[in-house]
Amino acid sequence: QVHLEESGGGEVQAGGSLRLSCEASGRAFTRARVGWFRQTPGNDRVFLATISMRGDHTIYTGSVRGRFTISRDNVKMAAFLQMNDLKPEDTAIYYCAVFRPPKGDWTAPSDYTYWGQGTQVTVSS
Numbered sequence: 001q002v003h004l005e006e007s008g009g010g011e012v013q014a015g016g017s018l019r020l021s022c023e024a025s026g027r028a029f030t031r032a033r034v035g036w037f038r039q040t041p042g043n044d045r046v047f048l049a050t051i052s053m054r055g056d057h058t059i060y061t062g063s064v065r066g067r068f069t070i071s072r073d074n075v076k077m078a079a080f081l082q083m084n085d086l087k088p089e090d091t092a093i094y095y096c097a098v099f100r101p102p103k104g105d106w107t108a109p110s111d112y113t114y115w116g117q118g119t120q121v122t123v124s125s
Contacts, residue, residue: 002026002098002114009094009119012086016123020081022096022116030074033099035112036081038092038121045095047107049081059106064090086123093118 008020022034035050049060049070058070067086072079079096097112104111 002029002032004029004096004098004114004116006094006096006116006119009121011122011124014087014123014125016086017082017084018086018121020083020094020096020119020121022079022081024077024079024098026114029077029098032101033106034070034072034079035097035099035106036068036070036079037095037097037109037112038090039095039118040092045109046092047109048094050099050106051079061107083121086121088123088125091121091123093120 003025005023012018031053033050033052036048037045039045047061048064051058051070051072055072067084069082095118096116098114100111100113
């Protein structure tokens with residue numbers, strides 16, 4: 001069992017930065033791939049980035065590659081999403097999630113077992 005809690009969201013102007021945190025409880029977190037997703041009203045959750053168990057392998061969706069950086073600290077039981085050069089279209093609720101082992105689609109929300117409650121990010125133009 002893993003409990004996740006996101007924080008760090010807020011309102012920022014276009015071009016600004018935010019750093020989201022995902023604090024975890026449950027040792028399974030340190031043995032699992034972690035992903036970040038976002039969701040806007042009326043739409044499905046969209047994959048943003050994922051990081052391997054040891055933090056040595058990352059994947060990003062095209063719209064955030066070069067602007068967002070995913071990282072993790074297994075000692076602190078946390079994952080992070082550094083978001084730079086934010087755009088109004090980045091406005092959404094952001095979620096972290098733990099991947100369901102052992103195999104699956106790293107970009108599919110359905111293949112992630114545990115989710116946080118989300119944190120709102122609003123980017124104004």
